[in-house]
Amino acid sequence: MINLTINGQLHELDVPDNMPLLWAIRDVVGMKGTKFGCGIAQCGACTVHLDGVATRSCITPVSAAQGEITTIEAMADDPVGSKVQQAWLDLGVAQCGYCQGGQIMNATALLKKTPEPETQEIIDAMAGNLCRCGTYNRILAAIERAADKEVSS
């Protein structure tokens, strides 16, 4: 049995040790906000926080996910996360929206660690998150907005 603490709630799962956290969250726990995009940590759609650190759940086996796991479903209750979400809404960032949960998770982790990042720091930190709709300029502007910096695009 594997114990996972997701958004403050303990889940006892009967899954193999090597099952990626992504599939445990989606198929076994049944929370759908964390997305499958590539399975090899190249796109960031599956990003969750593990003890506050942005983590690619698609390559993290459940046996290594022993800490506080936070998903996009809990971001509205997080002061930084909710600010990021609001900036996303204000600037109309999302197109299809599929990658945006992972983008928000990554951006929130960045702002928690670095509340006032330089533009280049944001670009570097977000380089691992793909958006096929091409919303990068608005993502960048939204992160700067959430960080109380001037909006630019």
Added chain:
Amino acid sequence: MSQSDDTLLLANVSRRGLLKGLAGASALLLAARWDIGLANEQAQFGAGAMPGGWVDNPNVFIHIDANGLVTIVNNRAEMGQGIRTSLVMVAADELGADWDRVRAEQADGDQDKFGNQNTDGSRSMRHWYDPMRRAAAAARLMLEQAAANQWGVSVDQVRADIHKVVHPATGRELGFGQLAEAARELDVPGREGLVLKSDSELRFIGKESGLINGELKSTHPKAIDGEDIVTGKAIFGADVDLENTLYAVVARPPVYGATVKSVDDSEALKVRGVKKTVRIDGTGQPAAFNPLGGVAVVATNTWAAMEGRRALKIEWDNTPAGNNADYTSDTYRESLEKAAQSPGKVIRQSGDVEAALKEANKRVSATYYMPHMAQAPMEPPVAVVRVSGGKAEAWAPVQNPRATREGIAGLLEIDLENVTVHQTLLGGGFGRKSKPDFVIEAAQVAKAFEGQPIKLQWSREDDIQHAYFHAVSVDHLEAGLDGNGKATSWRHRTLSPSIASLFAPDPKHKAGFELGMGFNTMPFSIPAIRLENPPAPAHVRIGWFRSVYNLPHAWAIQSFAHEMAVAAGKDHRDYVLDLLGPGREVHNLTVGDGWNYGEDPEMYPIDVGRMRRVIERATEEAGWGKERAKGRGLGLAFHHSFVSYTAVVFDVEVDDGGQVTIHRADIAFDCGPQANPERIRSQMEGSCVMGIGIALQNEVTFQDGVAQQSNFDRYLLPRMPNAPKVVRVHLIDNPDDAMGGVGEPGLPPVAPALCNAIYAATGKRIRRLPVGDQLSA
């Protein structure tokens, strides 16, 4: 109307079941007025000519409950273009609904009820703007009539305000919710009695809002799905959660057309959670929307299914694939380049090109290559299907629910009425999800699990290796210039496998709609023009990719026009404005295009004046003509597609190591009237980034019939550092022309504009995409 036309009309109406239980002329009149329309039956062009046509019955699209909550049905696929917000906004504005009391409901796949639902070809707003406004205006009139009836006054004494109807003479008012029940009982008014709101009465349509070139104008009206997306609640294909679901992945033949020779699933069945394997028969070539065949592994979760698939031992039989098993990209490119040296099927001709080339003062010649690309939407194909008691129910992110139903019905040999398709949000489409093969594949697996939902998930490797690939292409151009550098002749040979090869024996030549995407519609004013299409066979599934054949045509033509300007020693902008000639309307038939994106050429001619205007606007905004620092340059390209006009200017810097930095993009866009400028801007911004990927990174190559890229580690897509530092979108204010498309026309000029900018910065000409490491070599 002739007798045979009458018969056809009745047969069609009857087929749609609209006369069931009704009799006589009045029933026909009702059907004609509100459900399919005589216009639909007779239309040659536009929305009415699409399968299922248009519908503007308010009772189909608009529902108001007693509390005043307005539900507007969206019948088109939402894949990021924002149609759920934009189309609902159009109806809400005309209705007079308070945006905070409006919700969207997604229509199931039902073209008889909802009209055409094939979300493709940048058609949603241009085909549905008018019907949705009429539906909303009719609903508004019904609410007014209900209020007038209650107050015992005539309807012209009352007027609808925001979410209520008022009687100005007495100050009485009733909310939409209070009127809804009575309004629903009323006859739907005839179209002739509808009065649409004037522009000054509109609150949302055509109004700028949101983020405009770096400045936030307002945050209203908010996006329909915005909150669900940022909180993780939005439901995409894989998020459909039904009790008792089993999960499936499929091992497919690596070569198009190959089959399973033998399979040993003994190790797969030992994997914890694996329930069963299922053989899927492919249907051979051409594949159309049918599954490729292979072996499905079905398990209690996706991971177990993937682990089971890894443990399969499959021997493939390449014999049925024929020479697809020899398909290798380098060899193929060379064969097309060779074929491009000989004349091909003549598509369009004026003047004597060969003579003019001989007499030319200077000849310019170049060959351009664009590789296969995979659409790679962030959500890989996925579907949930349950087959039970001779019926099938599917939940899937599809662009074309009708084709999905037809495919499942055909596979299971059941009637269309017994197949239900629920449309989820699409995590990107870009043409991939216009092909419902993945849903039909899921139905084939579900058939083996009567009553149990099957969620069939494609991995990213599946998605890239088994895409319906964007056609690989070679375009060879030659032009003759006179002593002043002015073009006297233009010869263009275009070679690509055709999408038609997906549905019929390979024609090896481009179909009319493919040539009509910027090849024969090329609007330059040159005395001698000859356009040819030599043959190019298909060896993989070729399919629609956002903007489709406009991509190679714009890439080649716009790169070459720049090469001509360089050869002539002229400014690129001045040169192309001269090539285009004075503003005029070119009728599509005069250039051999009988397609015109399905639109009436009288309403939608190729308008050279509009083309000139976007070029002038983009170059002005970009500061064209100013001196640039060494290693920095501006590049221009423009294109007409999906009956809209786009010009792009990039400001690019290339360092000594070949690293490209995009300082700025200026995009001028003219789609005629703008329903939702906010989402038009976002489409242009997104097209810009996607086009940068086409220029710099995207490529799928084949070796012995097998795709050599399988995931984002080698199939490279643009990331935030690749995006322009600044993107400026300049929307042309043009409410008087007919409405054009938005989702696709922004993309074709992006790659050539970027490559032209790279030339301006470095003097290096890119003729083979992607740029990759060509600048550092």
